[in-house]
Amino acid sequence: MTEKPIYYASELEADMCFEIAMFLFATRRNSGLSITEAAVRSGLAVNDVDELETQAGRYDFAKITKLLDLYKKKLPMSASCFKKMPLKLAEKYFEN
Secondary structure, eight states, X not given: OOOOOEEEGGGSOHHHHHHHHHHHHHHHHHTTOOXXXXXXXXXXXXXXXXXXXXXXXEEEHHHHHHXXXXXXXXXXXXXXXXXXXXXXXXXXXXXX
């Protein structure tokens, strides 16, 4: 299985944290899913989804990729902003 890194807000630019949170929130809402529905369908806890959508300080790509797979979306940013991001993850989950 591919290693999926975890980043803390202190490792990322504040704008990047906001962009990830807003993208995940807007994508879920545009998909017509409640936070509970997104959690159940992705296999995450409601708290996990909420933390990712509210910049709670930890960006676990094992969790983020579950949501991206559910929504069938890629993050609208470059993977180069994330140190130690595996190439396979970058190609599959980032637009740039």
